[in-house]
Amino acid sequence: MGTSLGFHIVFAVLGVGVPLLMATAEGIGLWRRDGTWIALARRWSSAFGILFAIGAVSGTVLSFELGLLWPGFMAFSGSIIGLPFSAEGFAFFLEAIFLGLYLYGWDRLGPIQHWLTGLPVALSGAASAVFVVMANAWMNSPSGFTLTNGRLASVDPVSAAFNAATPTETTHMLVSAYVVTGFVVASVYAAGMLRGRFDVHHRRGLLLGMAMAGIAVVLAGITGDTSARFIYGAQPAKFAAMEGLYATTRGAPIHLGGIPSDSEHRVLYAIEIPYGLSILAALDPNAEVRGLDSFPGDQRPNPIVVHLSFDTMVGLGLGLGTLALIFWAAVLRSRRLPKNRLLLWCLVAAGPAAVVTMEAGWFVTEFGRQPWVVYGIIRTVVAATPAPGLGIVFIVFTAIYVALAVTLSRLLLLLARRNRERAKPPPGTEA
Amino acid sequence: MSAADAAATLLWLSLTAYAVLAGADFGGGVWDIFASGPRKQAQRRAVARAMGPVWEANHVWLIFMITGLFTTFPVAFSSLAIALFIPVTISLMGIVLRGAAFAFRAHGREAVGPTSPWGIVFGGSSIVTPFFLGTAAAAVATGAIRITDGKVVSGFGDGWTTAFAVVIGLLAVALCAYLAAAYLMVETEDDPTLQADFRSRALFASVASGGLALVGLWLAYAQEPRVWSDLSGNGLLLTLLALINGPIALWGVWRLRPGVVRVAVAAQMTLVLWAWAVGQWPYLVPPDLTIAAVAAPASTLRAWLVVTGGGMILLLPSLALLFRVFKARNPAAA
Ligand code: HDD
Ligand code: HEM
Numbered sequence: 001m002g003t004s005l006g007f008h009i010v011f012a013v014l015g016v017g018v019p020l021l022m023a024t025a026e027g028i029g030l031w032r033r034d035g036t037w038i039a040l041a042r043r044w045s046s047a048f049g050i051l052f053a054i055g056a057v058s059g060t061v062l063s064f065e066l067g068l069l070w071p072g073f074m075a076f077s078g079s080i081i082g083l084p085f086s087a088e089g090f091a092f093f094l095e096a097i098f099l100g101l102y103l104y105g106w107d108r109l110g111p112i113q114h115w116l117t118g119l120p121v122a123l124s125g126a127a128s129a130v131f132v133v134m135a136n137a138w139m140n141s142p143s144g145f146t147l148t149n150g151r152l153a154s155v156d157p158v159s160a161a162f163n164a165a166t167p168t169e170t171t172h173m174l175v176s177a178y179v180v181t182g183f184v185v186a187s188v189y190a191a192g193m194l195r196g197r198f199d200v201h202h203r204r205g206l207l208l209g210m211a212m213a214g215i216a217v218v219l220a221g222i223t224g225d226t227s228a229r230f231i232y233g234a235q236p237a238k239f240a241a242m243e244g245l246y247a248t249t250r251g252a253p254i255h256l257g258g259i260p261s262d263s264e265h266r267v268l269y270a271i272e273i274p275y276g277l278s279i280l281a282a283l284d285p286n287a288e289v290r291g292l293d294s295f296p297g298d299q300r301p302n303p304i305v306v307h308l309s310f311d312t313m314v315g316l317g318l319g320l321g322t323l324a325l326i327f328w329a330a331v332l333r334s335r336r337l338p339k340n341r342l343l344l345w346c347l348v349a350a351g352p353a354a355v356v357t358m359e360a361g362w363f364v365t366e367f368g369r370q371p372w373v374v375y376g377i378i379r380t381v382v383a384a385t386p387a388p389g390l391g392i393v394f395i396v397f398t399a400i401y402v403a404l405a406v407t408l409s410r411l412l413l414l415l416a417r418r419n420r421e422r423a424k425p426p427p428g429t430e431a
Numbered sequence: 432m433s434a435a436d437a438a439a440t441l442l443w444l445s446l447t448a449y450a451v452l453a454g455a456d457f458g459g460g461v462w463d464i465f466a467s468g469p470r471k472q473a474q475r476r477a478v479a480r481a482m483g484p485v486w487e488a489n490h491v492w493l494i495f496m497i498t499g500l501f502t503t504f505p506v507a508f509s510s511l512a513i514a515l516f517i518p519v520t521i522s523l524m525g526i527v528l529r530g531a532a533f534a535f536r537a538h539g540r541e542a543v544g545p546t547s548p549w550g551i552v553f554g555g556s557s558i559v560t561p562f563f564l565g566t567a568a569a570a571v572a573t574g575a576i577r578i579t580d581g582k583v584v585s586g587f588g589d590g591w592t593t594a595f596a597v598v599i600g601l602l603a604v605a606l607c608a609y610l611a612a613a614y615l616m617v618e619t620e621d622d623p624t625l626q627a628d629f630r631s632r633a634l635f636a637s638v639a640s641g642g643l644a645l646v647g648l649w650l651a652y653a654q655e656p657r658v659w660s661d662l663s664g665n666g667l668l669l670t671l672l673a674l675i676n677g678p679i680a681l682w683g684v685w686r687l688r689p690g691v692v693r694v695a696v697a698a699q700m701t702l703v704l705w706a707w708a709v710g711q712w713p714y715l716v717p718p719d720l721t722i723a724a725v726a727a728p729a730s731t732l733r734a735w736l737v738v739t740g741g742g743m744i745l746l747l748p749s750l751a752l753l754f755r756v757f758k759a760r761n762p763a764a765a
């Protein structure tokens with residue numbers, strides 16, 4: 001499940017972000033009557049057609065896997081959080097329908113009509129991300145039901161969907177999707193520029209990608225900070241593991257990096273910022289932060305994974321923010337794109353880095369919640385399937401994913417080359 | 432009708448939509464791999480052109496059904512997931528590979544040749560998926576899945592490995608192929624030779640599915656008392672309709688009547704599914720799970736019905752638009 005999700009999420013975030021970029025580019029093109037912007041959107045759309053298909057099939061695997069791998073979890077939670085999943089189903093539907101119109105409708109619909117079919121794609125992509133993360137937020141902060149003797153007594157699916165973690169988690173996830181898309185797109189064009197391609201497509205693609213990334217990365221920092229403060233109150237064990245804090249402390253420091261050691265009850269080799277954690281958690285240097293030691297041994301997440309993942313996310317997040325800042329400072333000062341190779345190399349690296357940042361964030365959420373599938377209610381081990389042969393299934397699916405990823409990247413490269421060859425005589429008047 | 436019955440009806444309807452619409456897409460894959468004769472490539476192009484804009488939307492009916500099932504009948508969902516783990520997992524791999532292979536070919540046609548491995552994967556997974564989904568359906572219908580106290584007690588191989596299940600699996604493949612060939616015949620009206628190719632394929636698939644259906648009925652009579660009593664009980668009317676509709680559809684294909692073909696061929700798939708559904712009503716997973724007994728709490732059912740109703744208001748016009756733009760008669764030849 002973790003593998004499928006980790007795979008799916010990469011396509012999912014592009015599925016959220018790319019339609020917005022396409023709609024923006026096409027919108028600018030229509031507004032300014034400028035065919036190159038539209039040609040840019042059109043190029044993205046053919047690559048996106050493939051990405052979307054992979055997103056769709058990997059997502060289908062997930063919807064089955066919920067039952068195949070976690071029947072115990074679904075039997076319990078289905079009636080409680082099925083609602084956002086069903087709503088997500090409609091969001092997919094609209095996305096798939098309008099994407100069909102958008103991808104295959106370039107020559108069949110009028111320019112404005114065509115642009116209008118792109119908007120529901122962008123909207124329903126964002127909506128599907130919000131809905132599915134609502135379900136995940138419920139796993140972190142279950143509500144909307146009552147239990148009698150361990151059995152479901154009453155269910156309120158609406159308040160389950162709008163649980164306490166929903167506001168922080170959905171917003172942080174949504175802006176992260178734009179962060180990743182922005183940097184990935186920028187990274188592709190920066191790579192082209194390093195090979196000497198500074199044509200109008202590359203310039204505009206880079207600018208648009210960095211515009212999205214720059215705005216979103218700031219929002220990701222703000223919403224991430226809110227998330228962290230929410231976790232401090234709602235999931236203290238996760239918070240302690242994120243920070244590698246063992247003893248309950250007043251005026252707790254932040255540990256940057258380092259390896260939490262269960263035997264020594266402290267983080268080894270870390271840089272400490274005194275009072276940092278208390279300030280972060282409660283805006284009060286003397287606030288008390290619960291440590292891992294205050295939880296029974298079987299209720300602690302693995303601090304090594306969670307702490308390192310958290311530091312990876314925050315570290316890379318800050319790095320990406322700094323990069324965006326430098327880029328825009330350079331652009332605004334010299335009024336043209338920087339050709340500095342070091343900066344371009346950093347931009348190339350930023351795409352994969354943003355994906356890693358996001359995956360690390362999910363590791364924090366998911367491993368930080370362990371040993372629970374549904375926080376405080378169901379343990380992960382109880383929810384698993386009794387079916388045999390899971391190892392084989394896992395290997396086969398992983399092999400399929402690898403084959404898909406390899407073919408996909410080969411194909412995208414070929415597509416890019418083909419686009420370039422076609423573009424040599426400047427693109428026609430699509431507008 | 433209770434809220435649980437309404438939910439079950441909607442789920443059966445979405446299964447039907449999936450079978451009729453996505454079934455044709457799987458059938459397209461069958462005709463892609465069995466493309467033959469001088470117009471081989473033209474046949475493949477016709478399949479790709481017909482599927483391209485719509486297959487993803489068609490595919491979402493499955494997602495809709497799955498999410499709906501685990502919301503409204505969570506225990507049935509998890510029991511089915513355990514009991515049918517093997518055939519469903521295989522279908523799932525088929526679904527993944529089919530979708531990916533189609534996308535790789537459709538968007539990278541010049542990059543990946545028609546003889547590439549993905550072409551074989553596309554056709555192969557289009558056969559494997561409906562086959563195993565068919566066997567899984569047979570396992571449910573024959574009552575082979577046993578559940579006691581919310582736990583599955585039947586084995587992982589029960590129900591879907593019988594002779595009856597194999598015939599139903601083959602029937603599912605044949606019906607998909609039939610749907611695809613019939614629709615393609617309608618969609619290639621502006622190219623009579625190509626149309627003739629699909630007509631002969633439709634005739635073949637029609638006879639094959641008719642034959643398999645009769646064998647299935649005979650096996651049900653001989654070996655699967657539960658299915659036989661369902662089909663000859665509650666489901667009798669629909670079973671008879673299916674038997675009458677078969678020749679009508681065949682006639683439509685024979686005489687090249689697009690109006691008849693469109694309706695009658697889709698009706699064939701629909702009637703088979705509904706004869707089963709109505710036959711086993713009020714059971715969801717016979718003989719242990721009834722619709723009423725495994726339904727989610729009323730608050731969930733109501734919320735789901737409201738969300739589904741609201742969603743349909745957005746969905747149906749959008750779908751109509753999609754099909755109008757791409758499936759209207761004689762669309763500007765792409
Ligand atoms: C590229 C994307 C990205 C960036 C730049 C950041 N994050 Fe993040 N973060 C995610 C991508 C992400 C994520 C993958 O999207 C997660 C996983 C679950 C979720 O909702 O968002 C996440 C989860 C997540 C959580 C756990 C939420 C939970 O378990 O419910 C916290 C506490 C933070 N983030 C905090 C931060 C902070 C303080 C950041 C400051 C720099 C930050 N994130 C930047
Ligand atoms: C890209 C996003 C996600 C990733 C990378 C991810 C990964 C993981 C990981 C690593 C675990 C812990 C595995 C373990 O300790 O054994 C886990 C647990 C789980 N996650 Fe996620 N997850 C993601 C999002 C989600 C979402 C959105 C849902 C569902 C709504 C979900 C459902 C689950 C479930 C049911 C478990 C419990 C079983 C388990 O421990 O594997 N996850 N996930």
Ligand code: HEM
Nearest residue numbers: 011012015016052055056059060062063092096125129132
């Ligand atoms: C972790 C967060 C997740 C996010 C942000 C997310 C978001 C998305 C998005 C935006 C799409 C559209 C496809 C694309 O554009 O490539 C998509 C597809 C899909 N997702 Fe997810 N998803 C997540 C996890 C899940 C989970 C846990 C499930 C399981 C139920 C799931 C099921 C699906 C399905 C079935 C599709 C295919 C829809 C189609 O056919 O169009 N996703 N997802």
